[in-house]
Amino acid sequence: MIKKGLYEVWKGVERNLLGILYPSRCPFCDGVLGISNCIGICSNCEKEVEFVKEPYCKKCGKPIENEVDELCVDCMERKFSFEYGHAVFVYNYSMKNAVARFKYNGRYEYAEYFAGQAVKMYENWINKISPDALIPVPIHKSRYRQRGYNQAQVIAESIGAKLGIDVINNLIIRVKQTLPQKELSVIERHKNLYGAFDIVEEMKELYRELKCVIMIDDIYTTGSTIEACADILKGSGIDKVYFLCICIGKK
Ligand SMILES: [Zn+2]
Ligand SMILES: [Zn+2]
Incomplete structure:
Protein backbone atom coordinates (compact mmCIF):
# COMPACT_ATOMS: atom_id res chain seq x y z
CA MET A 1 0.00 0.00 0.00
CA GLU A 46 -11.85 25.93 -27.70
CA LYS A 47 -14.62 28.14 -29.07
CA GLU A 48 -13.00 28.36 -32.49
CA VAL A 49 -12.45 24.67 -33.13
CA GLU A 50 -14.53 23.27 -35.95
CA PHE A 51 -15.29 19.58 -35.56
CA VAL A 52 -16.56 17.45 -38.43
CA LYS A 53 -20.24 16.85 -37.96
CA GLU A 54 -23.08 15.32 -39.94
CA PRO A 55 -23.99 15.33 -42.72
CA TYR A 56 -20.72 13.97 -44.01
CA CYS A 57 -19.67 11.75 -46.92
CA LYS A 58 -20.14 8.08 -46.11
CA LYS A 59 -16.86 7.21 -47.81
CA CYS A 60 -14.31 9.89 -46.91
CA GLY A 61 -16.03 11.58 -43.98
CA LYS A 62 -15.91 15.06 -45.54
CA PRO A 63 -18.71 17.40 -44.41
CA ILE A 64 -21.27 17.83 -47.21
CA GLU A 65 -24.08 20.29 -47.80
CA ASN A 66 -27.15 18.10 -47.66
CA GLU A 67 -28.18 14.84 -46.13
CA VAL A 68 -29.71 13.50 -49.36
CA ASP A 69 -26.31 12.77 -50.91
CA GLU A 70 -24.54 9.85 -49.39
CA LEU A 71 -21.24 10.75 -50.99
CA CYS A 72 -19.26 13.91 -51.70
CA VAL A 73 -18.54 14.91 -55.32
CA ASP A 74 -15.03 13.40 -55.20
CA CYS A 75 -16.23 10.04 -53.93
CA MET A 76 -19.06 9.96 -56.49
CA GLU A 77 -16.50 10.34 -59.27
CA ARG A 78 -13.83 8.02 -57.99
CA LYS A 79 -13.81 4.47 -56.81
CA PHE A 80 -11.57 3.80 -53.83
CA SER A 81 -10.44 0.42 -52.61
CA PHE A 82 -10.32 1.38 -48.92
CA GLU A 83 -13.54 0.79 -46.98
CA TYR A 84 -14.27 4.25 -45.60
CA GLY A 85 -13.01 6.57 -42.92
CA HIS A 86 -13.49 9.53 -40.63
CA ALA A 87 -11.84 12.83 -39.81
CA VAL A 88 -11.96 14.84 -36.58
CA PHE A 89 -11.52 18.52 -37.52
CA VAL A 90 -12.39 20.68 -40.49
CA TYR A 91 -9.20 21.96 -42.10
CA ASN A 92 -9.92 25.65 -41.55
CA TYR A 93 -7.48 28.55 -41.15
CA SER A 94 -6.53 27.86 -37.52
CA MET A 95 -6.24 24.14 -38.17
CA LYS A 96 -3.95 24.85 -41.10
CA ASN A 97 -1.58 26.78 -38.83
CA ALA A 98 -1.79 24.17 -36.11
CA VAL A 99 -0.93 21.37 -38.54
CA ALA A 100 1.95 23.36 -40.05
CA ARG A 101 3.53 23.79 -36.59
CA PHE A 102 2.78 20.17 -35.76
CA LYS A 103 4.57 18.94 -38.88
CA TYR A 104 7.29 21.45 -39.55
CA ASN A 105 8.05 23.22 -36.26
CA GLY A 106 8.61 20.28 -33.97
CA ARG A 107 5.34 20.63 -32.05
CA TYR A 108 4.69 16.90 -31.92
CA GLU A 109 3.17 17.33 -28.45
CA TYR A 110 -0.03 18.59 -30.17
CA ALA A 111 -0.63 14.91 -30.98
CA GLU A 112 -1.96 14.39 -27.46
CA TYR A 113 -4.83 16.78 -28.05
CA PHE A 114 -5.49 15.56 -31.60
CA ALA A 115 -5.50 11.92 -30.54
CA GLY A 116 -7.61 12.68 -27.46
CA GLN A 117 -10.29 14.31 -29.60
CA ALA A 118 -10.12 11.50 -32.17
CA VAL A 119 -10.75 8.96 -29.41
CA LYS A 120 -13.55 11.05 -27.90
CA MET A 121 -15.35 11.21 -31.26
CA TYR A 122 -14.62 7.79 -32.69
CA GLU A 123 -13.92 5.38 -29.84
CA ASN A 124 -17.23 3.55 -30.43
CA TRP A 125 -16.60 3.30 -34.14
CA ILE A 126 -13.04 2.02 -33.62
CA ASN A 127 -14.28 -0.56 -31.11
CA LYS A 128 -16.98 -1.68 -33.51
CA ILE A 129 -14.46 -2.20 -36.32
CA SER A 130 -12.07 -3.76 -33.82
CA PRO A 131 -8.92 -3.36 -35.98
CA ASP A 132 -5.93 -5.68 -35.57
CA ALA A 133 -3.68 -2.64 -35.75
CA LEU A 134 -3.34 1.05 -36.56
CA ILE A 135 -0.99 1.84 -39.44
CA PRO A 136 0.29 5.41 -39.78
CA VAL A 137 0.94 6.69 -43.31
CA PRO A 138 4.74 6.52 -43.59
CA ILE A 139 6.95 9.44 -44.53
CA HIS A 140 10.12 9.13 -46.57
CA LYS A 141 13.27 8.42 -44.54
CA SER A 142 14.93 11.65 -45.65
CA ARG A 143 11.94 13.60 -44.38
CA TYR A 144 12.04 11.61 -41.14
CA ARG A 145 15.69 12.53 -40.65
CA GLN A 146 14.93 16.17 -41.25
CA ARG A 147 11.81 16.30 -39.05
CA GLY A 148 12.79 13.80 -36.39
CA TYR A 149 9.39 12.13 -36.29
CA ASN A 150 6.49 11.02 -38.43
CA GLN A 151 3.49 13.12 -37.42
CA ALA A 152 1.04 10.34 -38.38
CA GLN A 153 2.97 7.86 -36.24
CA VAL A 154 2.89 10.14 -33.17
CA ILE A 155 -0.90 10.40 -33.49
CA ALA A 156 -1.31 6.67 -34.10
CA GLU A 157 0.79 5.83 -31.04
CA SER A 158 -1.21 8.14 -28.85
CA ILE A 159 -4.53 6.70 -30.07
CA GLY A 160 -3.15 3.16 -29.79
CA ALA A 161 -2.01 3.76 -26.20
CA LYS A 162 -5.39 5.19 -25.20
CA LEU A 163 -7.35 2.29 -26.71
CA GLY A 164 -4.89 -0.57 -26.32
CA ILE A 165 -4.42 -1.16 -30.06
CA ASP A 166 -1.10 -2.11 -31.65
CA VAL A 167 0.60 0.35 -33.98
CA ILE A 168 2.55 -1.10 -36.90
CA ASN A 169 5.25 1.12 -38.36
CA ASN A 170 7.34 -1.30 -40.35
CA LEU A 171 4.97 -2.99 -42.77
CA ILE A 172 4.77 -0.31 -45.44
CA ILE A 173 7.40 2.26 -46.34
CA ARG A 174 7.47 5.35 -48.46
CA VAL A 175 10.01 4.65 -51.14
CA LYS A 176 9.57 7.82 -53.14
CA GLN A 177 9.99 11.40 -52.00
CA THR A 178 6.67 12.95 -53.07
CA LEU A 179 5.58 16.54 -53.61
CA PRO A 180 2.76 17.94 -51.45
CA GLN A 181 -0.45 16.70 -53.10
CA LYS A 182 -2.28 19.99 -52.66
CA GLU A 183 -0.01 21.76 -55.14
CA LEU A 184 -0.75 19.34 -57.98
CA SER A 185 -3.46 18.69 -60.55
CA VAL A 186 -5.44 15.42 -60.48
CA ILE A 187 -3.24 13.75 -63.10
CA GLU A 188 -0.05 14.95 -61.45
CA ARG A 189 -1.32 13.60 -58.13
CA HIS A 190 -1.67 10.11 -59.54
CA LYS A 191 1.81 10.27 -61.05
CA ASN A 192 3.24 11.71 -57.85
CA LEU A 193 2.00 8.83 -55.73
CA TYR A 194 2.56 6.08 -58.27
CA GLY A 195 5.06 3.71 -56.70
CA ALA A 196 5.40 5.96 -53.65
CA PHE A 197 4.73 3.18 -51.14
CA ASP A 198 5.87 -0.38 -50.89
CA ILE A 199 5.37 -3.37 -48.64
CA VAL A 200 8.36 -4.48 -46.57
CA GLU A 201 8.66 -8.06 -47.81
CA GLU A 202 10.50 -9.34 -44.72
CA MET A 203 7.62 -8.19 -42.52
CA LYS A 204 4.83 -9.87 -44.48
CA GLU A 205 5.32 -13.17 -42.71
CA LEU A 206 5.32 -11.56 -39.26
CA TYR A 207 2.04 -9.77 -39.96
CA ARG A 208 0.34 -12.50 -41.98
CA GLU A 209 -2.57 -12.66 -39.49
CA LEU A 210 -3.52 -9.02 -40.08
CA LYS A 211 -6.99 -8.80 -41.57
CA CYS A 212 -8.33 -5.40 -40.60
CA VAL A 213 -6.46 -2.14 -40.06
CA ILE A 214 -7.12 1.57 -39.66
CA MET A 215 -4.69 3.86 -41.47
CA ILE A 216 -3.85 7.03 -39.56
CA ASP A 217 -2.88 10.35 -41.16
CA ASP A 218 -2.88 14.05 -40.33
CA ILE A 219 -4.75 15.44 -43.36
CA TYR A 220 -7.13 13.91 -45.89
CA THR A 221 -6.90 15.89 -49.11
CA THR A 222 -7.93 13.86 -52.14
CA GLY A 223 -7.78 10.38 -50.67
CA SER A 224 -4.94 9.43 -53.02
CA THR A 225 -2.44 8.83 -50.23
CA ILE A 226 -4.75 6.57 -48.22
CA GLU A 227 -5.75 4.85 -51.45
CA ALA A 228 -2.13 4.20 -52.46
CA CYS A 229 -1.44 2.62 -49.03
CA ALA A 230 -4.72 0.65 -49.07
CA ASP A 231 -3.79 -0.77 -52.47
CA ILE A 232 -0.48 -2.05 -51.16
CA LEU A 233 -1.98 -3.42 -47.94
CA LYS A 234 -4.83 -5.18 -49.71
CA GLY A 235 -2.35 -6.61 -52.18
CA SER A 236 -0.50 -8.17 -49.25
CA GLY A 237 -3.60 -9.93 -47.95
CA ILE A 238 -5.31 -7.45 -45.61
CA ASP A 239 -9.09 -7.58 -46.16
CA LYS A 240 -10.29 -4.33 -44.66
CA VAL A 241 -8.57 -0.96 -44.69
CA TYR A 242 -10.30 1.95 -42.94
CA PHE A 243 -8.78 5.32 -42.10
CA LEU A 244 -8.88 8.00 -39.46
CA CYS A 245 -7.46 11.43 -40.27
CA ILE A 246 -7.09 14.39 -37.95
CA CYS A 247 -8.45 16.90 -40.44
CA ILE A 248 -10.25 17.15 -43.73
CA GLY A 249 -11.34 19.91 -46.12
CA LYS A 250 -14.93 20.99 -46.51
CA LYS A 251 -16.95 20.83 -49.71
ZN1 LIG B 1 -5.21 28.59 -27.81
ZN1 LIG C 1 -16.19 11.65 -49.96
Missing part, protein backbone atom coordinates in the same frame (compact mmCIF):
# COMPACT_ATOMS: atom_id res chain seq x y z
CA ILE A 2 2.71 2.44 1.07
CA LYS A 3 4.70 1.60 -2.01
CA LYS A 4 1.78 2.36 -4.28
CA GLY A 5 1.04 5.57 -2.41
CA LEU A 6 4.58 6.81 -2.78
CA TYR A 7 4.64 5.82 -6.41
CA GLU A 8 1.50 7.78 -7.08
CA VAL A 9 2.90 10.82 -5.28
CA TRP A 10 6.07 10.50 -7.36
CA LYS A 11 4.09 10.22 -10.59
CA GLY A 12 2.26 13.40 -9.64
CA VAL A 13 5.54 15.20 -8.88
CA GLU A 14 7.05 13.95 -12.11
CA ARG A 15 4.05 15.11 -14.11
CA ASN A 16 4.23 18.55 -12.58
CA LEU A 17 7.98 18.81 -13.09
CA LEU A 18 7.61 17.75 -16.69
CA GLY A 19 4.85 20.29 -17.04
CA ILE A 20 7.20 23.03 -15.85
CA LEU A 21 10.13 21.86 -17.97
CA TYR A 22 8.09 21.07 -21.06
CA PRO A 23 4.83 22.95 -20.73
CA SER A 24 2.19 21.73 -23.12
CA ARG A 25 0.90 24.17 -25.64
CA CYS A 26 -2.44 24.93 -27.22
CA PRO A 27 -2.30 23.61 -30.81
CA PHE A 28 -4.30 26.53 -32.16
CA CYS A 29 -2.51 29.57 -30.71
CA ASP A 30 0.67 27.84 -29.48
CA GLY A 31 0.15 29.48 -26.07
CA VAL A 32 1.57 27.69 -23.03
CA LEU A 33 -1.13 25.84 -21.10
CA GLY A 34 -1.31 25.72 -17.32
CA ILE A 35 -0.43 22.47 -15.57
CA SER A 36 -4.05 22.07 -14.53
CA ASN A 37 -5.23 22.18 -18.14
CA CYS A 38 -5.89 18.58 -18.98
CA ILE A 39 -7.84 18.95 -22.23
CA GLY A 40 -4.87 20.32 -24.18
CA ILE A 41 -6.42 23.49 -25.60
CA CYS A 42 -6.86 27.01 -24.18
CA SER A 43 -10.35 28.28 -23.44
CA ASN A 44 -10.22 30.96 -26.18
CA CYS A 45 -9.39 28.50 -28.93
